[in-house]
Amino acid sequence: MNPAARWFSQRGLGSLALLALVILVVFPLTLDVFRLNLVGKYLTYGFVAIGLVMLWGYGGVLSLGQGVFFGLGGYCMAMFLKLEASDPESTKIQSTPGIPDFMDWNQLTALPVWWEPFRHLPFALFAVIAVPTLLAFVIGFAMFKRRVGGVYFAIITQAVALILSVLIIGQQGYTGGVNGITDLKTLLGWDIRTESARTILYFVNAVLLIGAIVLCRWVQDSKLGTLLLAMRDKEDRVRFSGYDVSMFKVFVFCLAAALSAVGGAMFALQVGFMSPSFVGIVPSIEMVIFAAVGGRMSLVGAVYGTLLVNFGKTYFSESFPELWLFLMAALFIGVVMAFPDGLAGLYERHVKPRLARRSAAARAAAASAPAGPAAAAGGGTSAKPAIGGQSA
């Protein structure tokens, strides 16, 4: 193998390139705009799934409340879009024109002060990342500094998901309640509902997702990535090597939150609404299932897992709507029991060794032709490279 190819395969860039090919070339060429938009929606969950790979797979911290961050990111984006859609001209039939429709229905007569800054796109984009990350920092700092972890942490994140969804539903006048923020139309005057806009947004989303995976790879390859793995196995050893373990957990929790938030914002843009049904307990657990099915140690695997489960969900919920939740539960239990490393684990264990054996055998065959004496050493040598290939 030449050095460039080796560098490529060592970094696992092959699998990333394949994923990029699938989502940037294959899907756009083979799917119509409606289906492509659907895949785009699934890929926004992919952000949450790769965040969970970092948090759960690498950091060993399971959060059952990632929907909170997905939702907050989505709401920050949706608030901007809603304000743009609610200009006085198009809301002139309301009793108070110029405020979002759901506020008018709830007898609000002025825009709440905290909505004001969301008139500006730069602020909204900043908030998309900052609000969820800040919340993750506060929760993470409070929990990890007190050494809350494992099941207890998972339960607390679950409670946060419940609290936030109840809060959003309860504060109807400020949040749109159970319907969420709907009827999003334009982004700085650009109509996001047209076919061309949807296609462009799909590509923006796909590129961002690839970028997010590259970012996470970089974190994994850094000393921080090594420390996360070390902490997962021997937390005390890391602590007594002079590291503040809790701050590393806070960081990875914030990273996962920020990634989820980007997914949420892209969701609002592509699907055209945001509602509390993406914040609560059920969606949060679904997102964990995406990561588990794909493989919680594999960023690329998590994206495939997200796509697969969602294709399955769409297919089965169209055909057997009442069976879907049971199937989903069975899938999760099945994956955890039978393949704890998910699809990526199956690939690593069964497909990759076979490929390696085949390429090692091919290389040995190519090498043995000019190197006569080595090949003549014995009939057994042709079978040996297989073992060498596996251990390499």
Place this chain on the structure above:
Amino acid sequence: MSKAELVLSIEDLTVSFDGFKAIDALNLYVDKGELRVIIGPNGAGKTTLLDLICGKTKASAGRIRFRDQEMTKLNEHEIVRCGIGRKFQTPSIYENLSVFKNLEVSYPSGRGVFGALAFRCTDEIRARVDEVAGEIGLREHLTMEAGLLSHGQKQWLEIGMLLMQDPELLMLDEPIAGMSVRERELTAELLERICRNRSMIVIEHDMEFVKRIAHKVTVMHQGKILAEGPMERVQADPKVIDVYLGH
């Protein structure tokens, strides 16, 4: 010895778990360059004492001063950064990482979140890893996954991980447990070498080994110090024979 500089001074240290005093008004002083061995029957409070010094357990009362700095209020990682290293009883290494990575991760730079993100393995760090690996006899195994090492090698690796931080006080909890005769011999030599420019506290049960390495022995019993001094004198002490060696 009395003129020597004190590295660690523990005074009136007490810790009680639900009324049971695991360490009871204990005083202990360790000099610079000293290798102190702590012995005592099971439940004497030896491991608890190390836990208190390194911050794993918080003291109920008393003071632990390390180089004129109070340790009892600090967090574990802050205590480590002051220069106290602790080896655990069972080998505590990162099994899935290579021997090289185990040592590299223990190098004291890039300890903050963003420092760790920006951390690059420099030639200086590589040289230090190589030096420590030579010291603990694992230079040939640098690329090996640490989980594949023998039990004795794992113990050495953990000592090596502490050496990477160049601590001024090194605390080892039963470093030779489960080792072969040859490995014990090598460990004794290793401890003698690394003790040259630092102080050490070692907990050990094997009396032959203690005799071999100890500068001074402290005998603990029921959370208190029963006797202290050179091995021969401690061994001849009737109180010690009564509670411990006579058994």
